[in-house]
Amino acid sequence: MIFRDSELSNLNEIPKTVILLIDNNERIIESCGKQLGLFNINSKNLKLNSLFKKDIYLLLKSLLNKKIKTVNISLNNVIFEVNLQQVPNSKSKALYFFDITKYSSIENELKKSMHDLVSKKEELQAVFDLAANGISILDRNGMFLYANNFFQKMMGYSMEELYKESCISLSSEEYKKPSETAVEKAIKEGSVVNFRKVCVSKSGEHMNASMSLSYVKVTDTIVMITSDITDDIKYQEDLKRQVELQVAKRTEQYEIMCHQSRLAAMGEMIDSIAHQWRQPLNGLGIIVQGLRHISNNQQINKELLCEIELEIMEKVNYMSQTIDDFSNFFRISKQKESFDLLKNVNDAVRLIDVQLKLNNINVEISVKENTDLDILGFPNEFRQVIMNMVHNAMMAIINKKENKGYILINISPLDTVTEVTILDNGGGIEEQYLEKIFDPYFTTREKGSGIGLYMSKVIIEHHMKGRLTVNNQNKGTKFTMLLPKGKD
Ligand SMILES: Nc1ncnc2c1ncn2[C@@H]1O[C@H](COP(=O)(O)OP(=O)(O)OP(=O)(O)O)[C@@H](O)[C@H]1O
Ligand SMILES: [Mg+2]
Numbered sequence: 001m002i003f004r005d006s007e008l009s010n011l012n013e014i015p016k017t018v019i020l021l022i023d024n025n026e027r028i029i030e031s032c033g034k035q036l037g038l039f040n041i042n043s044k045n046l047k048l049n050s051l052f053k054k055d056i057y058l059l060l061k062s063l064l065n066k067k068i069k070t071v072n073i074s075l076n077n078v079i080f081e082v083n084l085q086q087v088p089n090s091k092s093k094a095l096y097f098f099d100i101t102k103y104s105s106i107e108n109e110l111k112k113s114m115h116d117l118v119s120k121k122e123e124l125q126a127v128f129d130l131a132a133n134g135i136s137i138l139d140r141n142g143m144f145l146y147a148n149n150f151f152q153k154m155m156g157y158s159m160e161e162l163y164k165e166s167c168i169s170l171s172s173e174e175y176k177k178p179s180e181t182a183v184e185k186a187i188k189e190g191s192v193v194n195f196r197k198v199c200v201s202k203s204g205e206h207m208n209a210s211m212s213l214s215y216v217k218v219t220d221t222i223v224m225i226t227s228d229i230t231d232d233i234k235y236q237e238d239l240k241r242q243v244e245l246q247v248a249k250r251t252e253q254y255e256i257m258c259h260q261s262r263l264a265a266m267g268e269m270i271d272s273i274a275h276q277w278r279q280p281l282n283g284l285g286i287i288v289q290g291l292r293h294i295s296n297n298q299q300i301n302k303e304l305l306c307e308i309e310l311e312i313m314e315k316v317n318y319m320s321q322t323i324d325d326f327s328n329f330f331r332i333s334k335q336k337e338s339f340d341l342l343k344n345v346n347d348a349v350r351l352i353d354v355q356l357k358l359n360n361i362n363v364e365i366s367v368k369e370n371t372d373l374d375i376l377g378f379p380n381e382f383r384q385v386i387m388n389m390v391h392n393a394m395m396a397i398i399n400k401k402e403n404k405g406y407i408l409i410n411i412s413p414l415d416t417v418t419e420v421t422i423l424d425n426g427g428g429i430e431e432q433y434l435e436k437i438f439d440p441y442f443t444t445r446e447k448g449s450g451i452g453l454y455m456s457k458v459i460i461e462h463h464m465k466g467r468l469t470v471n472n473q474n475k476g477t478k479f480t481m482l483l484p485k486g487k488d
Pocket of ligand 2: 388389391392446452453
């Protein structure tokens, strides 16, 4: 008996440990421990090789032979670490079985976590190395602690060289201070996004870059992502230049059109002047002939002379008024102003009044509510629009050989706008052309330039912020304008 009974009962209470005492013949002479039940020792003097399965026995054997110092075995899902001890003053040996199931599962989990960590690190490294952006890690002074391949290539520095540099030292002179501020701001606020600056590479090349900095508190470091946007900026600048060029071209084209439209209107007006002067000129001719007749046959008295003078002056005044009307017409309005709609419609119509009468065309202007007729815009351009529309209507009526031509101009103030409609009985516009009449250079008239309605659309919608539309109605065309009201 190696243990006394009292000792044995104590030993039987040892948790997580089983002790087997064996003699020289590997016979189990004593056993104790709380988990002894797992070993199933059902008879005395049982030998080791009959208690354990062969594989376990062989492991224990090499322990007994002192080939190894410790072995791990598994019994009914419990893992034991086994140690061998020589019992002092005896030939017996003690096999200590320590239950390490818990530790072994923790160890396994730890191993797994370590493995996961290593593979995550490798994954991250791959992301860093394959990223098409510069990724670097800086200390709180902006000094490089790490930079991925892309960043090293982009800046032309090796990692060894970068250790001696900072994101501030790699900035162009004017961006050194802002870079310093960006680092400070990232530490203070957590991040700085899309900070644009110019970097200088090792070879001295300047590069436009966009940086995002993010402060990592636990490591007191800054992760910096750098994108080279030199090409983007160049592309944007090219695009801007292209747009400017196109705008300049458009402006030039637009100015040419304005000029053409004025020339067209001028042509139409010279026609009108010719018509308007024909009558007074004839009248003057008759007076001059009459004068000769009077001087031959009778004495000219003062009274008669006065009468003749009055008649001549009336005609001359009429002619000079016509010239004034036309010259006013061609003055460009420089600023938006409030103007009287009805007066300007009347003025425009008056300019081609003679031709209208000659072609037996009746123009009727009706105002639904004679209240506030002021509108906001450019009066001279507006008169040009009305004149072109009345002229177009007249040409359509002449073309249709309509002998009772009429043009109805209707003015009705609505809530915030004033509506002006111009309706004629010139036969309307062919359905297929309705979409095109506002296009520049679209004309069906032999002598037309096709700019009148295009300019009208530009003047009403772009310059005066109104609306201009067209539709066919009854036997003619109806243009509708919505014009913003003027201020009092
Ligand atoms: N009241 C109308 N009735 C019928 N057709 C019209 C009327 N107004 C315009 N059109 C059609 O729209 C076309 C374009 O008119 P627009 O005023 O732009 O040019 P134009 O009168 O031909 O030339 P201009 O530049 O000299 O005014 C005309 O050629 C004509 O075919
Ligand atoms: Mg026209």
